[in-house]
Amino acid sequence: MKYSISLASFRKIEPIESTLSKLARQGYDAVEMFGEPKEVDIQKLKDVLGMYGMPVCGITGMWGRSSGEGWKRKILSSDQALVQSSIEYVHDCVKLCNLLDGEEMNICLFADESSSFFDRTHNVFSQNEKERLARKAVTILAMLSKFASDYGVKLVLEPLNRYSTPHCSTAKDALAIVRQVNSDSLGMLLDTFHMNIEEDSFEDAIRTAGTYLKHMHFADNNRKMPGFGHIDFATIVQCLQETCYNGYISFEPNIADGDYEHATKSGLDFVRALMNGRGGDDDGVRPKESQPISSLAREKA
Numbered sequence: 001m002k003y004s005i006s007l008a009s010f011r012k013i014e015p016i017e018s019t020l021s022k023l024a025r026q027g028y029d030a031v032e033m034f035g036e037p038k039e040v041d042i043q044k045l046k047d048v049l050g051m052y053g054m055p056v057c058g059i060t061g062m063w064g065r066s067s068g069e070g071w072k073r074k075i076l077s078s079d080q081a082l083v084q085s086s087i088e089y090v091h092d093c094v095k096l097c098n099l100l101d102g103e104e105m106n107i108c109l110f111a112d113e114s115s116s117f118f119d120r121t122h123n124v125f126s127q128n129e130k131e132r133l134a135r136k137a138v139t140i141l142a143m144l145s146k147f148a149s150d151y152g153v154k155l156v157l158e159p160l161n162r163y164s165t166p167h168c169s170t171a172k173d174a175l176a177i178v179r180q181v182n183s184d185s186l187g188m189l190l191d192t193f194h195m196n197i198e199e200d201s202f203e204d205a206i207r208t209a210g211t212y213l214k215h216m217h218f219a220d221n222n223r224k225m226p227g228f229g230h231i232d233f234a235t236i237v238q239c240l241q242e243t244c245y246n247g248y249i250s251f252e253p254n255i256a257d258g259d260y261e262h263a264t265k266s267g268l269d270f271v272r273a274l275m276n277g278r279g280g281d282d283d284g285v286r287p288k289e290s291q292p293i294s295s296l297a298r299e300k301a
């Protein structure tokens, strides 16, 4: 299994050089570069990646609220100008991916907030509207995957969750679109954080994606590194092994400050141990961030 981590997790707290200098010693095979092509000095980036011997596995699309520009990255907008700029955004990321020798970029499907007015908490969203937008997604993704294929890049459709976009939030939603596009250059990405909110079962979602599953994002239910929350990664890892998944496990944690080296190292070690058939809850491998406040309180009491 190959392990990667998303540089998007660190971009607000420090320069890429600092992140790579810390991660280079931790055992990651690659990094995901964040998709902000207009902010990147490619030669400088290639130099620093080369200095730390860190390959790029792909580009993390900065969709939705993950970016200040995210509001205009809406492939399913009813505003044609926004659709066009979203298409150009993907083109620019695909070119960046190619220049960095990466293999893939994730696509998330956003539409206009106003046209998708719905009850986020309960995910009440009409099936008709969902199908209408899925048809639109198929047309655009067919064009984008052809473009990506010309650059030797694969697109991977990533379901998110109801709080960011309702248009593609489960493996089933993504599979319906990917099947219709029917291109070798379009696969699927499943993200454990989103799966935890939307899927009936981690295993069913992974089996639904089947051979279309080309990339995995790993974060715990609280979006910390795996092992720092309550997602059952042992079951997920076992299912990935049973389905002969051979893409990257790419970590996508929320990182709050520069003091993250324990988390990024022990989260990776935790998943690696599960892959190697160790690391159950009873053998002490599960990482600890610090002693939980509740147990300190109990000791004092």
Ligand SMILES: [Mn+2]
Pocket (backbone or CB within 6 Å): 158, 191, 217, 252
């Ligand atoms: Mn993700």
